[in-house]
Amino acid sequence: MTPSHTLATPNPNSSKTPLISFSSLQPNWNHHHFTMATTTAPKLTSSLSSIYTSRLRQTPTPRTSSLALASSFSTPLCVNYHRTTLKPRSSSSLSLSISAKISVGDKLPEATLSYFPPEGDLTTVTVSELTKGKKAVLFAVPGAFTPTCSQKHLPGFVEKAGELHAKGVDTIACVSVNDAFVMKAWKEKLGFGDEVLLLSDGNGEFTKALGVELDLRDNPVGLGVRSRRYALLADDGVVKVLNLEEGGAFTTSSAEDMLKAL
Template identity: 50%
Template structure:
């Protein structure tokens, strides 16, 4: 199944780093009763993800929240320690939740997996962006493999929010 507008996010459990160490967060924990921007990247610290995709959301986090977004989250098929190191390296000022989809459970169940990709060695996430309201997808965009962030960047999400 490939996720589409009007679908509920599939149940999955992510890993996230807290002050007390690694913890779990489900899709329900992330989205119930909230408007969430969830974007997926092929890998933390990879060039387009690190230099282009994430920085746009860091830069526009307050504007997204002013438009009614309760939470901004990035997901990647990396371990929780890599995602936490990426968070520390990019200093998002607490505005973005970093989610590790360690075994690609979420991206595969949402039809947003990519690969296995030789450069990464296993299944990764496609580059995507979703607006989710109380667990239901209201906007979805997916980039072509190897493409940029024109469909899934913060500017496009701001436009979609009106």
């Protein structure tokens, strides 16, 4: 807003003219304006005087100490301003903006997974049932039948299952955002036994609870939302080791990496 001001005609008989002093600002916070006091100073030249007869835009700052502005006129000046209230971001919006990630020391979130046992029908198991009182290695792949998962990640844990058990691991399970029928067909295709339990996180419930979603909806083959690749060791449901990859990379989540961490 343009400040309002009143200009007085200079006194030609006076050797001194008023001085506008910012140090003499008297703030009135209740009425949201400042009142400008005046003192005296030597006359300005007529050219400088004409500058200050134009409309003024001043932004007074209470912290200004001894700044003085000379003028050839007396200027009772009232500065009006608008306060802007900055609203802090709410805690709920903050929590939405920050993606939760599982970390060492955390309790695994509860979720229901499904699988086909060697001889039997579709079965479900909760994460707590899978890990209670046990040392469990869980590793995740972005998708069944995909190249790296089929050629390296899963076969590596099948091959090293004996060594992992020798290190005290009770359960080894592979998790993927695929349905249980796909996981069963994948196991049959690869032709291994019961070394690794293949678990279906069909709706991505467990993956979302961990905060490790991998968005592949823009992938040319339309894989949708899957899981980032990882391998973790949980002792009685508490994460002790976590090797979490960036996206679908395969650099730190192998069976060999888990053996080194045990």
